[in-house]
Amino acid sequence: MKHCLQYISRYFFAILACVAFTQSVSAQTENDALMIxxxxxxxxxxxxxxxxxxxWEGTFKRENLNLGTISSNVYAVGGNYGLSNRVNLLFMIPYIKTNASAGTLRGQSGIQDINLAVKWMAIKQEVGSGLLSLHAILxxxxxxxxxxxxxxxxxIGSRSKSVGLKALINYQTGRFFVAGSGQYLRRSNITIDKDSYYTTEMHYTDQVALPNMTNFLFSTGYRSLKFNAEAxxxxxxxxxxxxxxxxxxxxxxxxxxxTSVGAxxxxxxxxxxxxxxxxxxxxxxxxRNVGQNKSFFAGVYYVFSVKKDKSDK
Incomplete structure (x- = not known):
């Protein structure tokens, strides 16, 4: 019985780690402290x-009846492989279709980018009555x-090559946890189908320099072997x-x-x-210069062993 419970727990934690990477296509986040x-x-x-x-047009919030409602549907496949108990390899590939409910602009559709990550659990130790872990994600x-x-x-995307480094800290006591992360993301220049364009000044080139980005996350919630909920x-x-x-x-x-809130x-x-x-x-x-987006997602995940351990025989 003890061995069976350990086996089920390994599947459970593996799935949670997979969910964290694939829950968001745009931010490409790896926000769960659990590992495959x-x-x-x-x-x-x-x-x-x-x-x-x-x-928001700058800081001015508005609507545009010539656009109506802008929507997108994202269909993504991904995976997470346990290279070791402390190192995970992750990928995700989304297909995206966009649409405007009014006006003459036509939506785009197609495969966007391949998103890759290496997740390393650097520290895992008991602190007080709970467990503290620290992760680095490239x-x-x-x-x-x-x-x-x-x-x-x-x-459907920016066509920029990007590389980012994220630190994630998680503390869990019993079935309740709190976590936070911060990331810095560098983005490459992109090439557009124009010989010139105007920003705050005229640019006589087809190269556009994209600003780099930071993102921060805070989450808290409840984890059990059967049900999990987090804000x-x-x-x-x-x-x-x-x-x-x-x-x-x-x-x-x-x-x-x-700035967004979710569950x-x-x-x-x-x-x-x-x-x-x-x-x-x-x-x-x-x-600022973004849509006031509402997002809903659903996913299915399946974890399996690709190599039998001697302890599983």
């Missing part, structure tokens, strides 16, 4: 719906699709950029900031080891 065990793989499928009809993205980046707000607050900030000019379209190098729920099937469903949503409560 060595020689286990988590396969994930995720659907996300985003929509907004109001946005992540990055490469564009896969030949989509148009300067077609905001209907572009999440995130803040994304570009370091530089310029505001959308009056009645103009957004541009990839705008200063885009957003995540997870359910593990006790009679099917390794299978879990997850769902949740988020809402942008404050921003």
């Amino acid at each position: 065990p060595k020689n286990f793989f988590c396969a994930a499928g995720l659907y996300t719906h985003n929509s907004w009809d109001k946005y 992540n990055g993205s490469l564009p896969l699709g030949n989509y148009q980046a300067d077609y905001l707000p209907l572009a 999440v607050v995130t803040k994304i900030n570009t370091i530089g950029g310029f505001d959308i000019t009056k009645n103009n379209m957004p541009f990839p190098s705008n200063n885009m900031d957003a 995540i729920f997870k359910y593990s099937f006790q009679n099917v080891a390794g299978l879990e469903l997850t769902g949740g949503g988020s809402y942008v409560v404050d921003g």
Whole structure:
């Protein structure tokens, strides 16, 4: 019985670690302190719906009847492999379709970027009545699709290559936890289909320098072998950029900031080891040059061993 419970627990923690990476396509976050065990793989499928009809033009909140409601549907596949009990390798590939409910702008669709990450649990130790862990995550993205980046707000991505470094700290006592993370993200220049463009000055080039970004997260909630619930607050900030000019379209190098609140729920099937469903949503409560987005997601995850351990025989 003891061995059986240990085996079920390994599946449970592995699934949670997989969910953390694939819950958000835009931020590419790895926000769960739980790790996939060595020689286990988590396969994930995720659907996300985003929509907004109001946005911030600089700091001025407005709507545009020529756009109506901007929406996107995201279909993503991903995975998380336990290279060791302290090192995980993660990937995600999303297919995105965008739409505007009014006006003449047509949505885009296609494969966006491949998102890759290496997650290292540097510290794990008992502190007081709980368990403290510290993680370092190196992540990055490469564009896969030949989509148009300067077609905001209907572009499916920025076509920028990126690399980021994140620190994550988590403290759990009993079934309750609190976690926080901070990340710095560098983004490469992109090439657009224009020979010149205007920001706050004229640029006679097809190269656009995107501002780098930071993002911070705070989460707290309840974890058990069967059910999990957590509340999440995130803040994304570009370091530089310029505001959308009056009645103009957004541009990839705008200063885009957003603060959002959300919730995540997870359910593990006790009679099917390794299978879990997850769902949740988020809402942008404050921003700059971004839409006031409402997001809902649902996903299915399955964890399995790719190499049998002697202890599992």
